[in-house]
Amino acid sequence: MRYVLRLVLPRVLLAIITLVVVSATIFWAVELLPGDAATRLLGQGATAERVTAMREVLKLDQPPLQRYVGWLSGFVRGDWGESLVSALPSSIASAGGRQSRPVADLVLPRLSNTMILAAAALILYVPLSLILGLVTAIYRDRKLVSWLSALVLVGTAIPEFVIGIVLLLVFSVTLQWFPPLSLIDDAQSFTQLLSMLVLPAVTLTLAMTAYAVRMMQTSVMAVMESDYVRLATLKGLSRRRVIWRHVLPNAIGPALRVTVLNLAWLIGGVVLVEVIFSFPGLGRQLIDSIKLLDTPVIEAIAMILAAVYIIANLGADLIAGFLNPRLRTG
Amino acid sequence: MTHQAADSTTVLSVPGRAPGSVRRSWETIRDLPAPYLLATAVLAIHLLVALTGPLWAPFDPVKLSAGPPFTSPSPDHLFGTDNFGRDVFSRVVHGERVVLLLAFSASGLAVLVGASLGVILAYLRNWVDESAMRVVDLLLTIPPLILSLLLLSALGSGYVIMISTVAFFFALRVLTVIRAAALNVVTEDFVTAARLRGESAWSVARREVLPNVMSTVLVEFSLRTGYAVLFIGGLSFLGFGAAPPTPEWGLMISEARPYVTNAPWIVLAPSLALASLVVSLSLFTEAISEALGLGSSRVRDV
Amino acid sequence: MTNSPSPVVAVTNLSVDYHERRRWVNVVKNVSFWIEPGETLGLAGESGSGKTTTAYSLFAYRRPGSRIQSGTVEFEGEDLLALDEGRLRRLRGSRISMVPQNPSSSLTPSMRVGHQVVEVLEAHGVASNKREGETRTFELFDEVGLPQPRAMFQRYPHQLSGGQQQRVVIALALACRPTLLVLDEPTTALDVTTQARILRLLARLREEHGMAMLYVTHNLGVLAQICDRVAVMYAGELVETAPTAELFAHPRHPYTRGLIAAVPRLKEPPGGEVQLRGLLRRDELPPGCRFAPRCDFADPKCFTLPQKLTPAGDPYAVACWLWEDIASGRRTVAESSAGAA
Numbered sequence: 001m002r003y004v005l006r007l008v009l010p011r012v013l014l015a016i017i018t019l020v021v022v023s024a025t026i027f028w029a030v031e032l033l034p035g036d037a038a039t040r041l042l043g044q045g046a047t048a049e050r051v052t053a054m055r056e057v058l059k060l061d062q063p064p065l066q067r068y069v070g071w072l073s074g075f076v077r078g079d080w081g082e083s084l085v086s087a088l089p090s091s092i093a094s095a096g097g098r099q100s101r102p103v104a105d106l107v108l109p110r111l112s113n114t115m116i117l118a119a120a121a122l123i124l125y126v127p128l129s130l131i132l133g134l135v136t137a138i139y140r141d142r143k144l145v146s147w148l149s150a151l152v153l154v155g156t157a158i159p160e161f162v163i164g165i166v167l168l169l170v171f172s173v174t175l176q177w178f179p180p181l182s183l184i185d186d187a188q189s190f191t192q193l194l195s196m197l198v199l200p201a202v203t204l205t206l207a208m209t210a211y212a213v214r215m216m217q218t219s220v221m222a223v224m225e226s227d228y229v230r231l232a233t234l235k236g237l238s239r240r241r242v243i244w245r246h247v248l249p250n251a252i253g254p255a256l257r258v259t260v261l262n263l264a265w266l267i268g269g270v271v272l273v274e275v276i277f278s279f280p281g282l283g284r285q286l287i288d289s290i291k292l293l294d295t296p297v298i299e300a301i302a303m304i305l306a307a308v309y310i311i312a313n314l315g316a317d318l319i320a321g322f323l324n325p326r327l328r329t330g
Numbered sequence: 331m332t333h334q335a336a337d338s339t340t341v342l343s344v345p346g347r348a349p350g351s352v353r354r355s356w357e358t359i360r361d362l363p364a365p366y367l368l369a370t371a372v373l374a375i376h377l378l379v380a381l382t383g384p385l386w387a388p389f390d391p392v393k394l395s396a397g398p399p400f401t402s403p404s405p406d407h408l409f410g411t412d413n414f415g416r417d418v419f420s421r422v423v424h425g426e427r428v429v430l431l432l433a434f435s436a437s438g439l440a441v442l443v444g445a446s447l448g449v450i451l452a453y454l455r456n457w458v459d460e461s462a463m464r465v466v467d468l469l470l471t472i473p474p475l476i477l478s479l480l481l482l483s484a485l486g487s488g489y490v491i492m493i494s495t496v497a498f499f500f501a502l503r504v505l506t507v508i509r510a511a512a513l514n515v516v517t518e519d520f521v522t523a524a525r526l527r528g529e530s531a532w533s534v535a536r537r538e539v540l541p542n543v544m545s546t547v548l549v550e551f552s553l554r555t556g557y558a559v560l561f562i563g564g565l566s567f568l569g570f571g572a573a574p575p576t577p578e579w580g581l582m583i584s585e586a587r588p589y590v591t592n593a594p595w596i597v598l599a600p601s602l603a604l605a606s607l608v609v610s611l612s613l614f615t616e617a618i619s620e621a622l623g624l625g626s627s628r629v630r631d632v
Numbered sequence: 633m634t635n636s637p638s639p640v641v642a643v644t645n646l647s648v649d650y651h652e653r654r655r656w657v658n659v660v661k662n663v664s665f666w667i668e669p670g671e672t673l674g675l676a677g678e679s680g681s682g683k684t685t686t687a688y689s690l691f692a693y694r695r696p697g698s699r700i701q702s703g704t705v706e707f708e709g710e711d712l713l714a715l716d717e718g719r720l721r722r723l724r725g726s727r728i729s730m731v732p733q734n735p736s737s738s739l740t741p742s743m744r745v746g747h748q749v750v751e752v753l754e755a756h757g758v759a760s761n762k763r764e765g766e767t768r769t770f771e772l773f774d775e776v777g778l779p780q781p782r783a784m785f786q787r788y789p790h791q792l793s794g795g796q797q798q799r800v801v802i803a804l805a806l807a808c809r810p811t812l813l814v815l816d817e818p819t820t821a822l823d824v825t826t827q828a829r830i831l832r833l834l835a836r837l838r839e840e841h842g843m844a845m846l847y848v849t850h851n852l853g854v855l856a857q858i859c860d861r862v863a864v865m866y867a868g869e870l871v872e873t874a875p876t877a878e879l880f881a882h883p884r885h886p887y888t889r890g891l892i893a894a895v896p897r898l899k900e901p902p903g904g905e906v907q908l909r910g911l912l913r914r915d916e917l918p919p920g921c922r923f924a925p926r927c928d929f930a931d932p933k934c935f936t937l938p939q940k941l942t943p944a945g946d947p948y949a950v951a952c953w954l955w956e957d958i959a960s961g962r963r964t965v966a967e968s969s970a971g972a973a
Contacts, residue, residue: 026480169597234693
C-alpha cells in the first residue's frame with residue numbers, strides 16, 4: 001500500500017498544481033483580450049456613469065489577482081458566473097435590465113454533447129485499434145498485413161480535419177448517407193441523432209486509431225523479439241500460449257497508455273471536428289465565445305478542457321506506473 | 331518522476347555516427363524501402379514548388395475574377411476557381427511557400443531554443459537542471475491548442491506571434507528529447523576523459539556532445555516541421571492563424587467549407603496538398619531516423 | 633571426421649544467412665559437428681563468429697530475418713530442419729533445452745517464475761495438473777540450489793538476483809530431463825563469483841543426469857573447466873575441433889594458436905605476449921580461408937583456396953592445409969610475412 005501511495009500521491013499533487021497554474025494562465029490570457037466588457041454589454045451609446053456602475057457589478061475595478069481568486073474559488077464551487085453575451089429571452093428577463101444566462105446553463109449541455117461524441121469515438125476506437133495493432137504486429141510477415149501497416153502509417157500523418165472534410169465530401173455530399181450538419185440538439189429521433197454522430201465520431205476514431213495502431217505495433221513487435229518470448233518459444237509452448245501469456249500482458253501496457261493519451265489529444269481534435277460538422281459541442285462553443293469575447297464562458301470551457309487534458313495525462317502516467325511490476329511490488 | 335510525464339517521446343537514441351560514415355549513410359539511404367524513397371521524392375517536389383512556385387503560377391493568387399467563380403477544374407484552371415473567381419491552383423501553389431515558411435520558422439525556432447537549452451541542461455546536471463525540468467513537465471501538461479487560441483486572440487494573430495506561440499510549445503518537447511539524447515552522451519566515459527584531459531566545457535560540448543546529438547536534432551527538426559504544418563493549418567482553419575486573403579491551406583479549407591456541396595474542388599485541392607505534404611514529411615522523418623541509426627518509435631503530442 | 637555409432641546430435645553442412653539491409657549476409661558456413669551422449673562440446677569463438685546462430689539452429693529456430701540455407705541437424709533419428717512446427721514444439725523444451733545468455737531478460741516479466749516452470753511441465757505432459765507441476769517445480773528449484781523454493785515460486789523475475797534468475801532458467805531447461813542442453817554463454821552476464829557457482833552447479837547436474845551439452849562461449853577458462861571437446865569457430869566457419877586438453881596443449885589452427893597464446897600466463901615475462909593481429913572484417917572476407925588476412929603463417933594460396941575441416945588424427949580436425957608444417961616448425965612466422973596481406 002505504501003508503494004501505491006508513493007506512486008500516486010506526488011503525481012496527483014503535481015496535477016493539482018498544474019491545474020492551478022493553468023487556471024492562472026487562462027485567466028491571464030483572457031484578461032489580455034481586447035475590449036472592455038462593460039462597454040460591450042451596455043452598448044456603445046452607454047453613458048459614463050452606467051459604464052462605471054456596470055464595471056462595479058462585473059467587479060472589473062478590483063485588482064486582477066483578487067478577481068482571479070474570486071473566479072477560481074467560484075469555479076471550484078460550481079459558480080461559473082454569467083455569460084456576457086447570451087441573454088435570456090426578454091419575457092423572462094427582469095424588468096429594467098438584461099438578465100444574463102448563467103454560464104453553467106450554456107456550457108453543460110454542450111459538455112454532454114461533446115462527451116457523447118467522445119464516447120462514441122472511444123467505443124469504436126478501442127476494439128479497432130487493439131485488434132488491428134495485434135494482428136498487424138503478430139502476422140507481419142504476410143503481404144496483406146504489410147500493406148495494411150503502410151496504410152496505417154499514412155493514416156497517422158493525415159490531419160484530422162482533412163479526414164473530416166474528406167469523409168464529409170464522400171459520405172455526406174456525394175453519397176448522401178449522412179447529414180452534413182450534426183445539429184444533434186435538433187434531432188427528431190434517436191436514429192437521426194445516431195446518423196448525425198457517425199461522421200464526426202468516425203473522423204475522430206480514424207485519427208486516433210491510426211496512431212494507436214502504430215504504437216501497438218511497435219510495442220508488440222518489441223515484445224515479440226524479446227529474449228523472454230524467444231525462450232518461451234524454445235520451451236516448446238504453443239504459439240497461442242506464447243501470444244496470450246507472454247506477449248500480450250507485456251505489450252498491452254503501452255496500448256492502455258496510448259488510449260489515455262489519445263483522450264488528451266481528443267481535446268484538440270474535438271474542436272476541429274466540431275467546427276467541421278457544426279456539432280453543438282464544447283469545442284465549437286469555445287471558438288464562438290472567443291470570437292465574441294464572452295470571457296466567463298471562455299474561462300469556464302478552457303478550464304474544463306484543460307482539466308480533462310491534465311487528468312488524462314495523469315491517468316496515463318499512473319497506468320504506466322502501475323503496469324511496471326517493479327513499482328507494483330517494490 | 332519521469333521527465334516524460336505528459337507525452338514521452340520514446341526515442342531509442344544511440345550516439346550518432348562518427349563523421350566519415352557519410353558513405354555508410356548513403357548506402358543506408360539507398361537501401362531504404364520504396365515507400366520512404368517515394369516520400370522523399372514527393373517532399374522534394376513540395377520544396378521545389380515552395381521555392382519556385384510564384385514564378386510560374388498562372389494567376390495572381392489574390393486576383394478576383396481570374397475566371398468565372400465556381401468553375402470546375404479545366405485546362406485553364408487546373409483546380410478550378412473559388413467563390414471569388416480566384417484560381418485555386420495558383421492559390422495552392424503560392425500557399426505552399428506560406429505553409430512551409432511558417433512551419434520551418436516555427437520548428438526552426440523551437441529546435442534552436444529547445445536543443446540549446448536541452449544540451450545545456452544535460453551538461454549541467456545539477457539543481458538548475460532538476461528545477462528546470464519540473465517547470466518543463468508542468469508546462470507540458472498545458473493543452474497547447476486551448477492556450478494558443480487564447481493567446482492568439484488576445485495578442486493578435488500576426489505571424490510573429492503565431493510562430494512564437496507554436497515554437498514555444500514545440501520547444502518544450504524538443505528540449506526534453508534533446509536533453510535525453512545529450513544525457514546519453516554526456517555520461518559516457520569519453521566525455522569524462524575529455525574533461526579530465528583538461529578540455530574546456532565549451533570545447534567538449536562542441537566536439538564530443540554536439541556531433542552525437544546532431545542526428546537527433548535533425549530528426550526532431552523534421553518531425554516538428556510536420557507537426558507545425560498541422561498545428562498552424564489547424565489554427566488557420568479555426569480562424570486564429572493566417573488572415574484572408576493569404577492562401578494558407580488551412581484557411582483555404584475553412585473558407586471553402588460553405589461551398590463543399592456545389593464546388594468540392596475548392597476544398598479538395600488544399601486538403602490533398604496538405605495531406606500529401608504532411609504524409610511525405612512524416613515518412614521522410616522516419617527514413618532519416620532510420621538512416622541515422624535512431625529508433626523509429628515515437629509518441630505523438632500536441 | 634568420424635562419428636561414433638549414435639551421437640546425440642549431428643550437424644552436417646549447416647549454412648545460415650541473415651537479411652541485413654536488403655542483402656543476405658552469410659553468418660554460418662558449412663559447419664559440421666556432432667555431440668556424443670553425455671559429452672560436453674564447447675563452441676568457442678569471438679563475437680561475430682556465428683557460434684550463437686549455430687547454437688540456435690539446433691532448435692531449428694530461425695530468427696526473424698534469417699534463413700537456413702542448407703544443412704541437416706540430426707537428432708534422435710530426425711532432421712530437425714525438415715520437421716513441421718508441431719513436431720518441433722514437442723522436442724523443444726523437452727528433449728532439447730536452452731539456457732540463454734541473459735537470464736534477466738529471458739524470464740517473462742509479467743509471470744511469476746514458478747508458473748514459468750509449471751508451464752513447460754504441463755506443455756510436455758510431465759505434469760498432468762497444477763499440483764503435480766508445483767511439486768515438481770519445488771523439487772527442481774531445490775536441485776538447482778534455490779533457497780526456499782516455495783517462496784521463490786511466487787516471485788517475479790525482477791525480484792531475483794542475477795544468479796537466482798540463472799538458476800531458474802536452468803531449472804526451466806532441466807524440467808523435462810532433456811537429452812541435449814544448449815547453453816549460450818550462461819555466465820557472461822554474471823559476476824565472477826556467481827559465475828563460479830553456476831559452473832559448479834552445471835558440473836554437478838551433468839554428473840547426476842548425464843545429458844549432452846553444447847556450451848557456447850568465448851571464455852577459454854570456462855572451456856577448460858567444463859568441456860570435454862572444443863570446436864572453434866571463426867567468421868562463420870569451423871576451423872578446428874579437438875579434445876580440450878589437446879586443444880590447449882597443441883593448438884593446430886593458426887587462429888586457435890593465436891587465441892591460446894593470447895591468454896596471459898603468470899610465468900611469462902612481460903613483453904613476450906602474442907596478440908591476434910587485426911580485426912574480423914565481415915565485408916572483406918577472401919574466398920579462400922577466411923582467417924588468412926590475420927594469419928601470421930599465410931601463404932598467397934590461402935586467400936583463394938577454401939579450407940575444409942579435415943581430420944588431423946582422430947579425433948582432431950583442422951581446417952588449414954598448412955597445419956602440419958606449422959606444427960612441426962617447418963613453417964614459421966618470418967617465412968610467410970612476405971606473403972601476408
